[in-house]
Amino acid sequence: MAIIRRSPTGLLTSVRSVLTGGFRQHNSLTTDLIENMDKKETWDRFYRENNAKRDFKNFEWFFGFDSVRDFILPLLRPQSDSATLRRILDLGCGTSALGPGIYKHSDWPVDVTCADISPVAVQLLQEQARSKPIQPGNPSSRLSFLELDCCRLQTQFGEQSLDVIVDKGTTDALLRSREGRPKAGSVLKQCLGVLSQSGCLLQFSDEDPDARLLWLERESGGLGAQAARIGLQEVGTLRGVCYYCYIISPPVHCDTSTPP
Ligand SMILES: C[S@@+](CC[C@H](N)C(=O)[O-])C[C@H]1O[C@@H](n2cnc3c(N)ncnc32)[C@H](O)[C@@H]1O
Numbered sequence: 001m002a003i004i005r006r007s008p009t010g011l012l013t014s015v016r017s018v019l020t021g022g023f024r025q026h027n028s029l030t031t032d033l034i035e036n037m038d039k040k041e042t043w044d045r046f047y048r049e050n051n052a053k054r055d056f057k058n059f060e061w062f063f064g065f066d067s068v069r070d071f072i073l074p075l076l077r078p079q080s081d082s083a084t085l086r087r088i089l090d091l092g093c094g095t096s097a098l099g100p101g102i103y104k105h106s107d108w109p110v111d112v113t114c115a116d117i118s119p120v121a122v123q124l125l126q127e128q129a130r131s132k133p134i135q136p137g138n139p140s141s142r143l144s145f146l147e148l149d150c151c152r153l154q155t156q157f158g159e160q161s162l163d164v165i166v167d168k169g170t171t172d173a174l175l176r177s178r179e180g181r182p183k184a185g186s187v188l189k190q191c192l193g194v195l196s197q198s199g200c201l202l203q204f205s206d207e208d209p210d211a212r213l214l215w216l217e218r219e220s221g222g223l224g225a226q227a228a229r230i231g232l233q234e235v236g237t238l239r240g241v242c243y244y245c246y247i248i249s250p251p252v253h254c255d256t257s258t259p260p
Pocket residue numbers: 037038039043059060061062091092093094095096115116117118121148149150151167168169170173174
């Protein structure tokens with residue numbers, strides 16, 4: 001019963017779809033996935049076992065690039081004629097094809113970093129890109145891979161150094177873990193710190209707006225003039241579960257200084 005309370009339908013659906021892929025015997029992995037999705041060891045084991053027998057195949061926790069491309073690609077348009085690369089982070093990329101998809105399909109120049117706490121996932125994704133090089137949509141675009149605990153985001157990325165952060169299921173994983181909630185709050189605050197003023201964080205999630213919007217408002221500094229701006233769009237339904245895109249932008253800093 002306790003497990004069900006901590007694990008809304010979408011999570012159970014995802015875990016079940018993993019189990020039907022030949023993991024039924026690994027009961028401790030199932031428990032880990034339900035309780036410890038904030039732990040590196042859980043994910044190392046998940047990606048190792050998921051890739052033990054088969055040729056590499058991108059694993060999507062839910063939805064692939066095609067389902068979310070229309071939320072992401074329009075944000076990559078350069079802000080001015082002289083603008084340089086738009087800097088994109090796939091936060092908790094796993095072995096998803098999302099980051100490589102952005103690199104491949106963006107006509108505008110992008111610098112995409114795929115980052116995950118699991119070195120197993122990062123290595124698998126990197127090896128795949130090496131063995132089957134992806135043609136970028138723009139010749140100036142870049143794609144890189146990084147082992148990173150997103151709780152330490154600000155040690156890796158400077159203030160206002162990113163334009164778009166994409167989080168597909170990563171905050172969900174932290175929020176639904178036994179010890180992950182404080183980490184999720186810290187990651188959100190750090191995302192807002194490393195995003196440029198015109199940047200945004202996209203969280204793809206199955207969490208109900210009643211719960212997620214309240215959490216986002218609280219953790220990003222509440223309401224008022226200095227609050228982050230939060231929007232919401234429906235992505236679609238998968239296996240009977242509705243998914244959303246939460247769009248979070250840093251607070252607008254008005255320059256109140258008197259001109260000389
Ligand atoms: C639910 S999976 C989603 C993976 C991928 N985004 C997808 O859509 O398939 C959550 C991912 O978050 C990663 N993760 C969990 N905690 C993390 C942390 N503290 N820092 C970076 N990545 C983390 C896991 O390794 C896992 O790949």
